[in-house]
Amino acid sequence: MIRHPVEDGNAQNIPAGSTADAAGRLANVPSPQNRQYYPDRDASPMMLFDPATGESNIAVFPFVPDCGDCGDPLTENAMGYLMRYMQWMVQDVGVDGFRIDAAKHVEPFVMDFVDRAVYRSNPRQLLDGSPQHVFSYSEAFTGDTNALLSFVKKNIDPGDIGRIGGNRDALDFSLFFAMRDNLASPGTTNAWQNIRDSSMDVADDGLHNGSAGVMFVQSHDEHGPAALNNVAYAYMLMQPGNAVVYFNGKQFGENRDFPKDGRGDALGGVYGDAIETLVGIRNTHGRGNYQERWIDNEGIFAFERISSSITGLSNRGDGGFDQRTVQVALAPGTHLIELTGNAANATIDPFNDISEVLTVSNSQTIDLRIPRNKNANNEFHGNGYVIYGLSGPQSTGGLEIIGVDSVLTGSIPAANDFDNGKTRLNDLHVVTANSFQARLLTNEVRLLGLDSLRDVFADGDHALLKLDAGLDVNGNGGVDFVTPGDVSYGFEVFGDKSSPLVGPAGIGGVRGDGEFLQTIDATKLSEGVHHLESRAFRHRTDGGPAIFNSFKQSVYIDRLPPESELLSFEPFTSGVNENRDMVVRSVDKTADSVHVFLNLPANMSDASIILQAEQGGGLTSQIDRDQFVHGFFDVKHGNNVATIVSFERTGNVNVQRQTGLFTSTIIGAGLGDLNTDGNYTPADIATFATLLKSDNSQFHPAADLDGDGLIDLSDLTLLGTRLTAVSATEAVQTAYQQLVQDATIQLSFSLESISEDDGPNAAILTFSRDLSIDSSDFTVTLTSNDNSELTIPASVSFALNASTATVNIQAVDDALLDGNQVVHFTASADPHFFAGAADYTVTDHETLTATIDSDSVAENGGAAVATVVIQRSNV
Incomplete structure (x- = not known):
């Protein structure tokens, strides 16, 4: 069947609904607008071979997001419908991946069609020009690693782009169950022995290398380990491979059993920054091969990401700490700093038993102290973990934005999940000029501020800058680093100045002053929020993985007023044309508040309109990231005018007018019926005269015959044509002619x-x-x-x-x-x-006279000669 019908009467259409939903809409009603949900079959297709089915020459046509009427409807079954939906989500909406729910409840072949639906469908390439393949992972509620691995398929061959392959994984329920059952309460015997090799990753190839599985500690379905949730996250986030952190913004309300509560501190904010910190450490130090360094039957576990960091974990529920001497793959004398802040936390370590800095011994070991989940005062804190790692470069001022017009200060949200989920925490630097600068000034690193802990390698030998997902900010014609998966992917060299403290000749060479500077052309950036990140890298000579510190800022480009457009003005309910929803789209996606008014006069000042909006008039409801809606009742028959007032968070505002919104409703007989009584009378002419004489300080949609939003002489001319067309009475025509006379010089x-x-x-x-x-x-x-x-x-x-x-x-x-x-x-x-x-x-002033030289002649005198002289004046 055609599941998004376009044309009435097509026998292949899915039947339309007979009962309206709560919003008054019927399902499956044919509409030309449904073409937007179909690919354009007139475009060039991608030809594919599917090894799962053996089919060849499979034509896959693209969606054209900027052409709403280019799609071509076709018949399909439910599977085809879902495949089309996934392709539309990727190519039109812009998603990069999917979470597939309840994957156990479909036949295995269905997943092969998932691969076909999304294979090479992403039009957004990676920076090196290679395809950015859609990533998906399935939820299959089982701890059977063999069953879970059956959902993993990563066989895309970049050398054979015409062969369909998969890029999908599965949630690692095997690891989840192990963490939930062994970290639910402190002191579980052999907890780490039960957890360490329980993952899909290890089941796949025997290694901790991230080859399979998407790790998680909790989800919307499952709470996860209760008491030692933080410990579980520390373990998961420092493992190789994919991991997700669950956050519930409570958009569906508080005190619900479903979805389950998430981590309120996932983004920082009022609930603290434990998870945010762990995610940051994963980014800066979560590289290097995995190496187990300690496990025992006393609840202690430690592992190293080789030459980068070492993680110590405890599931013990008694007070104090434990010390273990563990091997590390780092040179003697290397300083390691505790990255989570737990060693410096007086609640976790009230007597400073846990060092904030460790130094590798001559035998390449460290004495690792790990806090138990109660402190030395027997107070429970649940943070039985430490992570030590190499220090990255430091900067007292962080990433500075120069050339800012104003700053929208971040705030701490109210102590509830909903506000915590929607409150902006960080500052926004507002740029109204055509350019601005990003500056990073690194300083010499003395750990804990001590000369004895001077770490010259941490001074850093280079820093890079990235804008958003990777743009050419230094103007050299392209993004400098484009290797996918590399820590420098999407980053640029600072173009104005790049002077690292550790120069090109290394530790003993000429040093720079630590300043990095880049001018950024704001005219090449879209309006709204942009994100800047600078990574300053530790100087390494041992071949270990890159270590860096990240410095971030957000800027708001506000050079232009917010631009919106009218998306639709359709009835709430089919057949009730006078009651309509006005849907507005924020074109540049900068509007955070939109107000709409119907039929305001043309000469009403922007200031007056803005004042009405500021007083709450015409307020819309936001229904999507860039869409706003407001309902109007009793809309008149005629050419209506919409006035759109868009505000953005900076206070910038724009007033736009959309004219010629013709609506055919029961409110009036249409154009020319100004008192909406359904008839054409002299009273309509009188009202038109009032509007005409108002100099556009008044408006009526039935008087705007040409749909330009003005009531003027062109409308008066067209009114005469309209009156003739509706066979207006002589009295009406007389009144009309008098008005025309009044409007004539x-x-x-x-x-x-x-x-x-x-x-x-x-x-x-x-x-x-x-x-x-x-x-x-x-x-x-x-x-x-x-x-x-x-x-x-x-x-x-x-x-x-x-x-x-x-x-x-x-x-x-x-x-x-x-x-x-x-x-x-x-x-x-x-x-x-x-x-x-x-x-x-x-x-005429000229005259004509005639004279004859003879007074007379006889009629019988025969031939005679006379002269006649004709003379005019002014000659």
Whole structure:
């Protein structure tokens, strides 16, 4: 069936619904707008081979997001519908991946069609030009690693792009169950022995290398380990492979059993920053091969990410700490700093038993102290973990933004999940100029501020800058680092200045001053929020993985007013055309508040409109990231006008007017029926006259016959055509003609006629206007059809509030005996008045006389000669 019907009457359409939903809408109603949900089958297809089915020459047509009517409907089954939906989500909505729920409940072959639906569908390439393959992972509620691994498929061959492959994984329920059952309460025997190799990752190839599984500690379905939740996250986030942190913003309300509560501190904020810190450590130090360093039956476990960091974990529920001497793959004398903050936390370590800095011994070991989940005062804290790692470069001022107009300060949210989920924590630096600068100043590193812990390698040998997902900010023609998966992917070299403390010659060479500077062209950036990150890298000579510190800022480009557009103005309920939803789209996605008004007059000032909006008028409800809706009742039949007021968070505001929104409703007979009584009467003409004379300080959709949002002479002209079309009565036509007369410049003369020899100032031509139509000052263009008889100026001006204007007529003697002449005058005053016209007579001054040299002749005198002389004057 055609599951998004486009045309009525197609026998292949899925049947339309018969009962409206709560919003008054019927399902499956054919609409041309449904074309947007189909690929364009006139475009060039991608031809594929599916090894799962053996099918060849599979044509996959693309969606065209900017062309809403390019899609071509086709019949499909439910599987095809879901495949089309996934492709649409990728190509039109812009998603990069999917979580597939309840994957155990579909046949295995369905997952092969998931691969076909999304294979090479992402139009957004990686920075090196290679495909950015859609990533998906399945939820299959089982701890059987073999069953879980059956959902993993990572066989895309970049050398054979025509062969469909998969890029999908599965949630690691095997690891989840192990963490939930062994970390639910402190002190579980052999907890780490039960957890350490329980993952899909190990089951896949025997290694901790991230080859399979998407790790998680809790989800919307499952709470996860209760008491030692933080310990579980520390373990998971420092493992190789994919991991997810669950956050519940409570958009569905508080005190619900489903979805389960998430980690309120996932983004920082009012609930602390434990998870945010762990995610940051994963980014900066979560590299290097995995190596187990300690496990025992006393609840202690430690592992190293080789040459990067070491994680110590405890599931013990008694007070204090444990110390273990563990091997590390780092040079003797290397300093390691505790990264989580637990060693410096007085609640976790009230007696400073746990060192904030460890130094690798000559035998490449460290004495690792790990806090138990109660402190030395026997107070439970649940943070039985430490992570030590190499220090990255430091910067007292962090990443600075220079050239900022203002700063929108971040705030701490109220202590509830909903506000915590929607409150912006960090500052936004507002840029209104055409450029700004990003600056990072690194300083010499002395751990804990001590000379004895001077770490010259941590001074850093380079720093990079990234804008958003990777843009050419230094203007060299392309993004500098484009290798996918590399820590420098998407980053740029600082172009204005790059002076690392550790210079190119290394530790003993010439040093820089630590400053990095880049000017950024704001004119090349879209309006709204952009994210800057600088990574400053530790100097390494041992071949270990990159270690860096990350410095971030957010900027808000606000060079232009927020731009919105009217997306639709359709009825709430099918068949009830007078009640409509106005849907507005924020084109640049910067509007955070939109107000809409219907049929405001054209000369209402922006300031007045903005004031109405600021007082709450026309407030919309946000229904999507970039869409806002407001409902209107009793919409009149005619050409309506929408006024859109868009505010952005910076306070910038824009007023836009959308004219010509024709609606056919039961409120009135349509254009020309201004009192909406369903008839055309002299009262409608009187109302039109009032609108015309208001100088667009009033508006009515039935009076705007040309749909331009103005009530003017063009509408008056079209009104006459409309009255003829509806067979208006004689009384209506008479009233109309009188209004036309009132709207026309009138011409009158001081004399009925003049003679061509009357010379200058022969007569006065007076122009009159109806001040109720227009009392402004304007110029009238004058023309005549015969400048050989008389002349007038090319124009005349009406003064403000003057009902008349005059010019002198100058007679012209053409020295021709041409009789009396009629000269036609026109006075054009568009758009103020209709053109007036008049005829004026100029009498001829020339005369004609005849003389004969004989007084008479006899009728019988035969042939005779006489001379007749014809003479005219002015010769």
